[in-house]
Amino acid sequence: MPKEINFDEFDQWISARNSEQEEYLQATREIARDVIDVYNENQDYQQYDVLRRLSLPERIIHFSVTWLNDNNDVEINQGWRVQHSGLIGPYKGGLRFHPTVNESILKFLAFEQSFKNALTGMPIGGAKGGADFDPRNRSEAEIMRFCQAFMTELQHHIGPNTDVPAGDINVGAREIGFLYGQYRRIHNRFSGTLTGKGLSFGGSHVRTEATGFGLIYMLRAVLEHHNHKIDGLTVGVSGAGNVAMHAALRAIQLGAKVVSLSNSRGCLQYSKGFSENDIRWAIDHKPENKNVLTALQEKIGGDWHADKKPWHLKMDIALPCGTQNELDEEDAQALTNNGVKYVLEGANMPCTDAAREHFEDQEILFVPGKAANAGGVAISGLEMSQNANFQRDSYNEIDDTLQDIMQSIHAKMVENGTRDGKVNYARGANIAGFRRLADAMVAQGI
Known part of the structure; x- marks a missing residue:
């Protein structure tokens, strides 16, 4: 009944x-x-x-990852793959290597991923995975051996029509290469089993930039719907990873003034607004600096706020691109006091429930991560399509498609979320x- x-x-x-x-x-x-x-x-x-x-979730796979470090000592980590929903296509979602990874975090991420992937309109289900491995202070050889051991276990449960993982925190192009190489050796088959691959072996243009660029394309759609333009607006960004850097870069290219970046150690404020060259320098020099933001400050100036987040700064638009629950109710109140008008999540669920409720009560336009940061998985879907058809689209073709997808997601939110003329x-x-x-x-x- x-x-x-x-x-x-x-x-x-x-x-x-x-x-x-x-x-x-x-x-x-x-x-x-x-x-x-x-x-x-x-x-x-x-x-x-x-x-x-x-x-x-439809399925949770939990396994041990046993490998040898550079001293030939045995190390054991835990690995997971949460396959939440395969209703509309093969499971799809990133792999995260971080000591805080646990089943609850991966279940939350896989759940969110399922709804995010559904919003793209593409035939991809939702999943997430990873391990409690900490790559900091590890040699490249140790990272390679860990990736190979991890894939030796994971490969039983993935495939181009079953589950297609991608990268996430601490799983970038290098790690994807190691993971894919192990899968290919075991299966003796070249297939689109992972996305985020290098261009030399089946990757897609715009994949590195996709989540950050997509966030700004969503911002532009939201602004246009409310008869505003990004040009001249002040933007605060948290984070200093792939999403944050490329969101800052694209916002600057479209005429915004980006005044902050941050990491777990503090916040870099640059009131004059970073230049495109500043952000490109930070992207290029991040691997060689323990703290690329303090290195950037030494190069261009600005104010370093140790152990602070950027939400006490004056800004029109807040883009939290760090990690889950980084922006709490106190931060939301500070943003409101400083006149914020738009909040778009670049990370997965970076705003607490209390912060989200505050923004709604104050009628501050808020766009959740499942929509605002969907650009990354959208380009992963396009990489899967390109692999299946043995072709590669151009950078401009992929970027144009990304813009269309973010516009489509915006239209779906307006259609389903408008009441009494407000979205x-x-x-x-x-x-x-x-x-x-x-x-x-x-x-x-x-």
């Missing part, structure tokens, strides 16, 4: 099964609040219990992604 459900009932059900997994519970609650009315209005969704079924982008993203997944689940039966 079809049965309606209220939020409290859902929350009790999901919490009882995942009581110690706060990141995962935060993500599922955020989706449920926005889509529960849609669920209750559709008898098919109720009949097939899609809300609860979409909240649980709630978070609600629009959640409902649009949910409907695509729920319809596929109903069509495929129990």
Whole structure:
């Protein structure tokens, strides 16, 4: 029998099964609040219990990774692959190597990835994986051996029509190369099993820039919808990784004034606004500097705020591109006091629930990461297509397609999130992604 459900009932059900997994519970609650009315209005969704079924991963793979360090000592790490939803295509999502990686974080990321991938309109499911391996202070040979050992276990569960991993934190082009090389040796097959590959062996143009560039293309779409332009606006960026750097770069190229970058050690404020050359220098010199932001300060000046985040600065637009839950309610209040008008998530869930609620209460336009940072997985999807067709599109062709995809995601959020002439982008993203997944689940039966 079809049965309606209220939020409290859902929350009790999901919490009882995942009581110690706060990141995962935060993500599922955020989706449920926005889509529960849609669920209750559709008898098919109720009949097939899609809300609860979409909240649980289809499969969690947990394995040990045993390898030798440079001293020939045995080391053991834990690895995971959370295959959350394969309803609309092969599982797709990044691999993260970091000592904080655990099952809760990967379940949250895989859950978010499923809705993000649904928003792109592409035939790709959602997954996430990684290991509690810390690559800091490791030699390149140790990183290679770890990647090979990790892939020796993971390769049983992936493939171009099953699950296509990509990079994430501490898994860049070098690591993807090591991982792909091991997969190819084991299977004696050259296929699109990983994305984020180098251009010399099946990679795509724009993949490195995609998430950061896509974030700015989404920002431009949001501004245009509200009759504003990016030119001359002040932008604050947190983070100093791939997403943050390329978001800053593209924003500057489109005429914005970017006044901050940050990392776990502090925040670099440059009130005059970084130049394109400043950001390119930081990108090029990051590998050789323990702290590229203090190195950049020594080169161009600016103010270094140790152990600080950029959210106390005056800005029109905030782009949190660091890590989950980096922007809390106190930070949100500081941004409001300084006149922020737009907040777009470049990282995965960098704003706490309290911060998001504050932005909504203050009618500050907020775009969630599942929509704003979808550019990376969109280009991964295009890399899969190029691999399948044994072709490579040009840089400009890929960049144009990325812009079209971000415009399409924006249109879906406006369609599903507009009430009384105002757009709630978070609600629009959640409902649009949910409907695509729920319809596929109903069509495929129990």
